[in-house]
Amino acid sequence: MFALIDCNNFYASCERVFNPSLNNQPVVVLSNNDGCVIARSNEAKALGIPMGAPAFQIKQLLNKHNIHVFSSNYALYGDMSARVMNILSNFSPELEVYSIDEIFLKLEGFNLYDLTQYGWNMIDLVKRSTSIPISIGIAPTKSLAKVANKIAKKFPERTKGTYVIDTPLKVEKGLKWTKIGDVWGIGRQYQTKLQGIQVTNAWQFTQLPNEYVRKEMSIVGLRLQRDLSGIPTLDLEEVAVKKNIAVTRSFEKMYTDLEDIRERVATYASKVSLKLRKQNSCCQIAYLFLHTNKHREDLPQYANGISIKMPFETNSTMVITNAAMTGLKRIYREGYQYKKAGIIVMGLTPDTQNQLGLFYNEDPRHKVLMQTIDRLNKNCFDQVKLGAQDLSKVWKMQQNHLSKRYTTRLNELIEVKV
């Protein structure tokens, strides 16, 4: 059996941990630059706040209902996630952390266990240890565990947060209850296509001829169909090193000047280089893109990107930043108002087995320098930067509703009045 455990309204729940006055109050969390709604408490959902809504469009609604608004605080969410995952990892030796708020556990050899009770034990322990509410679905396959999890969430009174699918009858009932668009692996396009042939729930999908599914949805769809039918097909996946790493950001306002954009791109390049070093990878290619504000159709539009082949496999901030600057010069055009840029590094290789170049190789001093800079920045919070970055300003993001980093910064600890 597989268990899928997922944190309820995770970001909103994190905000409540250190601010219990938010309990039972509507809470929303916004994306970078305080742009869109990316998390909602149940109360906010009930008030009709749509997922993904631009904050400025729903300002009135937020004010009218006194909804508590937060900027995203990834330092807090990341740390709370690690705590929750750590606790849950005690419930099975085989697991897959699927996202910041979801984890699969494989429950092999649990035949004599009351799995519903087992789930309730998890909920209880995580709640007592972290204050984060979770929901649990347990079933013979991963995709059915997803279905069970949805049921647990939808009927909290009846399930008390845990729902187990363990009979063919429950499989059928669960699948018939699940709308086709809510199935894990069925997105917008497939939903439309399937509805077009009168497939509106997950059960009907499992009844489709294999050949049709194979032809229209490739091998991926076929696997999903099998897995949903109760034949274990999708297994836990190993945590692999990433194949691409990206840092992409909208600017807090539109920039026209090359100098301003150079500074932003240099900062993104150094962030992406640090991510590379953290997973002990080097890159062969850096891809840089730049574009204007797509939502401003009244303004002239321009978007372009460029792949830059590195002279050798590298994770040096200086080499990658240099490449990005060269690329930027090539794609930047005067006279546009730019809103977003990003760097994606690709062709990643382990930094222990670098292929030596025939003509050019990295200055061996870079490696030592990077290690030193990383160590300094870890202890002193990003004090060492390249000259191309803006040294004076730390945050270039709209974050008007940011909570404290309660769990990762000593000077932001929660204060208790006696």
Add this chain to the structure above:
DNA sequence: TCTGGGGTCCTAGGACCC
């Protein structure tokens, strides 16, 4: 005024090899 960020996998077709 204002609209997020970061990933994965699969397939078809082109370029190339012998």
Add this chain to the structure above:
DNA sequence: TCTGGGGTCCTAGGACCC
């Protein structure tokens, strides 16, 4: 009239996830 067979690698595009 008639023009082989078998393979790999790379890329762009399309789908999906949180």
